[in-house]
Amino acid sequence: MIAQRQGTEHPLDPEQVWLLLLKLRRTARTLSMVPGCFGLGLDAGQPAILSADDPAAWVIVHADGSWIARMPMSETGAELLDLYLPVALVGRSRPLTVAHLGQSLDGRIATTNGASCHINGPENLTHLHRMRALCDAIVVGAGTVECDDPQLTTRRVAGPHPVRVVLDPRRRLAAGHGLFQDRAAPTLLVCDEALTDRPGPDHVEIIGVPRTDQGLHLSEIVRYLHACGLYGIFIEGGGLTVSAFLQAGLLDRLQIAVAPLIIGSGRPGITLPAIEDLSQGLRPRHRRYAMGEDVLFDCRLGP
Ligand SMILES: NC(=O)c1ccc[n+]([C@@H]2O[C@H](COP(=O)([O-])OP(=O)(O)OC[C@H]3O[C@@H](n4cnc5c(N)ncnc54)[C@H](OP(=O)(O)O)[C@@H]3O)[C@@H](O)[C@H]2O)c1
Structure with missing residues (x-):
C-alpha cells in the first residue's frame, strides 16, 4: 500500500x-x-x-x-x-500459517554438518523475531533442535514469546536441550501417538498425533493448535519440516530469505517430489523486501 x-x-x-x-x-x-x-x-x-x-x-x-x-x-x-x-490481524476468523527459510544463492539452509547460524544477516534475524512476536506458535523439526539447540523466543524486538512446538515423531531428542529446560515459554513436543506414554521433560506437554505415509498428520497438528487458540503459526525450519507443510498444502505464506552466499554443498531448503515439466512448478504471487544484504521473498500460497 x-x-x-x-x-x-x-x-x-x-x-x-x-x-x-x-x-x-x-x-x-x-x-x-x-x-x-x-x-x-x-x-x-x-x-x-x-x-x-x-x-x-x-x-x-x-x-x-x-x-x-x-x-x-x-x-x-x-x-x-x-x-x-x-x-x-490473525484471529479465530483469520488463521494464518507462514513458513520461513533462510538460504544461500544455491538453495542451501545449512552446511552438511548442520551449521546455519550466519547464512542471513542481522536484519533477517530481526525479521524472524518480529514473526515470533506476532505469531502464536513457532514450529520446528527435530533436526533443527538437534543441530541448533535454539531458544525460539522473542529477544530482538518488543513482543511476546510464541508457544514452542517441536516435531519429534520418534522421541529421539534428548531432554537436555535448552528449550525443554528453560521454561521461557510453553513448549509442546509432538510425536507419534504410540509414543506418548514415555515421560518427557518437566513442563513440556507431549502431544500424540497419528501418522500418514508422509509422516506425522500435519493437518491434525494445525487443528490441535487452532483448538488451543493458536491461530498464527510460524514454521521456522528446517527444510524437511517446511517442505512437508508445503507439500501438505498447509501454508498460506512461504518466506524465503536469500543471502548472497554460495555454500556449494549442504542441507537443502525446499524439497518436493520430482516434476516432469516446469509448468508444474509453483510460481506464487510474491513481494520482495530488502533486508540488509538479503532479499526476502514473501510468497502467497493461499487465496
Ligand atoms: N536457514 C534456515 O532458515 C534454517 C532454519 C532452521 C534450521 N536450519 C538448519 O537446518 C538443519 C535442520 O533442517 P532439516 O531439514 O535437516 O531438519 P528439520 O526440518 O529441522 O527436522 C526434520 C525432522 O523433524 C521431524 N519431522 C519434521 N516434519 C515431520 C513430519 N511431517 N512428519 C514426521 N516427522 C517430521 C522428523 O524427525 P525424525 O528424523 O525423527 O523422523 C524429521 O527428520 C539444521 O542444520 C539447522 O541448523 C536452517
Whole structure:
C-alpha cells in the first residue's frame, strides 16, 4: 500500500508502527471477528484501535488487510505494515500459517554438518523475531533442535514469546536441550501417538498425533493448535519440516530469505517430489523486501 503523504508532521517512525502492530495483534486475538474497517493511532498516548473516522487514527485498515496512512509515513514504516499487518490481524476468523527459510544463492539452509547460524544477516534475524512476536506458535523439526539447540523466543524486538512446538515423531531428542529446560515459554513436543506414554521433560506437554505415509498428520497438528487458540503459526525450519507443510498444502505464506552466499554443498531448503515439466512448478504471487544484504521473498500460497 502507498502511504498518503500529507502535511509537514514528522513521519510515523518504524518503532511507532511496531507498537501499533503489537497492539493490533493483542486485540485481534481477543475478538471473534476483527471489525471490517478501523483505525490505528494513539489514545491518551497509548497505541489504540480506533474507529476509522476518528481524527486520531493515523492508519486506516480495510477488511481485506490493505491500509492507507493519514499522516506521513517513513518507507520503512510502510514496509513494516505491508509485511506484518496480515500476521497481526490473525484471529479465530483469520488463521494464518507462514513458513520461513533462510538460504544461500544455491538453495542451501545449512552446511552438511548442520551449521546455519550466519547464512542471513542481522536484519533477517530481526525479521524472524518480529514473526515470533506476532505469531502464536513457532514450529520446528527435530533436526533443527538437534543441530541448533535454539531458544525460539522473542529477544530482538518488543513482543511476546510464541508457544514452542517441536516435531519429534520418534522421541529421539534428548531432554537436555535448552528449550525443554528453560521454561521461557510453553513448549509442546509432538510425536507419534504410540509414543506418548514415555515421560518427557518437566513442563513440556507431549502431544500424540497419528501418522500418514508422509509422516506425522500435519493437518491434525494445525487443528490441535487452532483448538488451543493458536491461530498464527510460524514454521521456522528446517527444510524437511517446511517442505512437508508445503507439500501438505498447509501454508498460506512461504518466506524465503536469500543471502548472497554460495555454500556449494549442504542441507537443502525446499524439497518436493520430482516434476516432469516446469509448468508444474509453483510460481506464487510474491513481494520482495530488502533486508540488509538479503532479499526476502514473501510468497502467497493461499487465496
Ligand atoms: N536457514 C534456515 O532458515 C534454517 C532454519 C532452521 C534450521 N536450519 C538448519 O537446518 C538443519 C535442520 O533442517 P532439516 O531439514 O535437516 O531438519 P528439520 O526440518 O529441522 O527436522 C526434520 C525432522 O523433524 C521431524 N519431522 C519434521 N516434519 C515431520 C513430519 N511431517 N512428519 C514426521 N516427522 C517430521 C522428523 O524427525 P525424525 O528424523 O525423527 O523422523 C524429521 O527428520 C539444521 O542444520 C539447522 O541448523 C536452517
